[in-house]
Amino acid sequence: MEHAGPEEIRKHLRLYMTVFGSLGVLTVVTVAASWLPVSVPLAILIALMIASLKAFLVAAFFMHLVSERAAIYGVLIVTVFFFLVMLIIPLMTHLGQHVLDHVT
Amino acid sequence: MSAEIPYITKPRPDTGLTNGKLGMWLFLASEVMLFGALFSAYVLLRVGAEEGAWPLGSDILNVPIGAVNTIVLITSSVSMVMAWASLKMEQPGRARVYLAVTLALAVLFLVVKVGWEYRPKLHHYTVWLVDGTSMDGHLDGAVDAAADHIMFVPDAEGDEHPEAMQISREQIKRISNFGPSHDNYLGIYWTMTGLHGLHVIGGVIAIAWFLVPGMALFRKDPEMYTNRIEYVGLYWHFVDLVWIFLFPIIYLL
Numbered sequence: 001m002e003h004a005g006p007e008e009i010r011k012h013l014r015l016y017m018t019v020f021g022s023l024g025v026l027t028v029v030t031v032a033a034s035w036l037p038v039s040v041p042l043a044i045l046i047a048l049m050i051a052s053l054k055a056f057l058v059a060a061f062f063m064h065l066v067s068e069r070a071a072i073y074g075v076l077i078v079t080v081f082f083f084l085v086m087l088i089i090p091l092m093t094h095l096g097q098h099v100l101d102h103v104t
Numbered sequence: 105m106s107a108e109i110p111y112i113t114k115p116r117p118d119t120g121l122t123n124g125k126l127g128m129w130l131f132l133a134s135e136v137m138l139f140g141a142l143f144s145a146y147v148l149l150r151v152g153a154e155e156g157a158w159p160l161g162s163d164i165l166n167v168p169i170g171a172v173n174t175i176v177l178i179t180s181s182v183s184m185v186m187a188w189a190s191l192k193m194e195q196p197g198r199a200r201v202y203l204a205v206t207l208a209l210a211v212l213f214l215v216v217k218v219g220w221e222y223r224p225k226l227h228h229y230t231v232w233l234v235d236g237t238s239m240d241g242h243l244d245g246a247v248d249a250a251a252d253h254i255m256f257v258p259d260a261e262g263d264e265h266p267e268a269m270q271i272s273r274e275q276i277k278r279i280s281n282f283g284p285s286h287d288n289y290l291g292i293y294w295t296m297t298g299l300h301g302l303h304v305i306g307g308v309i310a311i312a313w314f315l316v317p318g319m320a321l322f323r324k325d326p327e328m329y330t331n332r333i334e335y336v337g338l339y340w341h342f343v344d345l346v347w348i349f350l351f352p353i354i355y356l357l
Contacts, residue, residue, distance in 0.1 A: 009192040016189070020182040027174050031167065034356035047352035054348045062185045062341045071119040072129050079133040083140045090148045 019061045026054050113327045128335040129138050132342050135303075139346050145354065149288045159289050161355045164282070169220050170355040171188075172314050174347060180209035181344040184337045191330040196322060197335070203315045206340070210308045217301055225290075231256060231271060232278040244268035254279070293354055299352060303343050308338050347348035 034043065051074045060066040065076075110116075111123050117329035119126065150158050160165075231254075232238045244255035255268045280286045284294035314333060321322070322329040 003219070004191040009189050013186075013189060016182060016185055020178065023178045024175060027171060027178065030352050030356065031171050034162070034167075034352070042183050044357055047357055048349075051349050051352050055345050058181060058341050058345055058348065062181055062344075064139055069120040071121055071126065075129055079136050084134055085142045086229055087136065087147065090144055091151070094148060094151055104193065 015061060019057050022057055023054055026050055026057075030054075109329045113325075113331060122331060123330055124335045125338075128338045130303065131150050132338065132351070134344060139296075139299070142292070142299065143349070143353075146292045146296065149292055151287065161353075161357055165293070165355050166357050168220065169216060170260050173216050174351050176209050176216070177344045177347050180213070181341050182205045183209065184340045191322075191326070191333055196326075200315065203311060203333075207308060208313060210304055214301065214304055215306070216239065216295070217251065221297075223243050227281045229256070229278055230282070230286065231276060233271075233275050234273075234277045241266075289312050296350060296354065300343070300346055303346070307336075307340050308345055310339070 030047065033046050033050060036043070036046070040045070066074070108192055109123070110192050111121075113120050113122065125223045183202045183205040187199045187206060190196070190199035190202055220289050227242060228240065229243060230238055239256065239258045241256050244257050252274075253270050253272045257268045259347040260266055282290055285290045314329075314336060318329070318332075320334070
């Protein structure tokens with residue numbers, strides 16, 4: 001997108017407004033979904049799914065990731081991997097302690 | 105002989121990227137790790153909390169205000185991308201308007217956050233008594249360090265209008281405002297929203313610079329200016345992305 005001409009950019013304006021409208025609707029859906037009478041784990045899953053969809057729209061269209069170069073995808077794949085490692089390692093220690101608490 | 109730094113406006117042939125774009129994405133990757141560490145801390149604190157000890161976000165925080173701030177940030181993301189698009193369509197006047205709108209919305213976010221969220225929390229207290237009970241409310245008047253009691257107005261329930269009540273120091277086990285030391289939930293709330301707020305301030309400074317003094321670069325080299333607006337836009341969209349996850353996790357769950 002960095003080297004797109006004025007005409008190509010003009011075609012994307014409607015897309016940006018569509019994404020804007022979608023993000024607004026999804027924000028309302030996020031709040032409404034929090035009122036559903038479901039268990040906490042399911043509520044967390046629903047909230048994260050809606051947030052991920054909103055994040056995808058922002059990243060793909062506002063940050064132009066949908067038409068970005070392979071080098072950027074490579075950076076992001078490595079980042080996501082280490083982010084998941086950072087999320088999972090503390091949880092593993094917590095789960096390990098949980099198992100120990102039940103055994104002893 | 106002067107050497108010009110290559111790949112400022114023309115991309116590298118191997119990666120297809122300019123220096124600024126690659127640099128900004130690498131910086132954002134580091135920011136993912138920064139905020140990711142705090143999200144990880146939040147997850148660990150929450151799953152490690154005793155049954156019933158972790159409050160529901162909507163019981164402590166104002167969800168409508170959080171939702172309004174979410175819409176404010178999303179709108180600012182749109183105006184930011186429209187500013188860049190206007191520059192690509194060779195409409196610098198329109199780009200300035202969109203940048204000004206982005207700046208105004210960013211400042212509005214901060215005003216709402218500090219004025220309607222942070223400030224009330226610093227004036228809202230929990231008193232834990234030695235008998236094991238606790239009360240939420242406000243202090244009535246200034247606290248006299250030499251006095252042997254405090255005057256406390258408990259939060260109203262329903263249509264009640266509670267009067268100020270006297271609580272002697274001997275009855276008080278602990279008293280705290282709804283600041284970061286109140287409990288783990290508010291500790292992680294203040295840390296994550298505070299760090300996010302600092303990033304919003306950083307964005308405000310960058311956008312303000314490009315709107316006013318930085319405009320001189322547009323007259324000198326419009327392509328370089330447009331690219332830099334794109335890079336600032338990437339940073340701003342990332343700030344919006346963090347809030348997109350923060351809002352439901354902290355406010356709604």
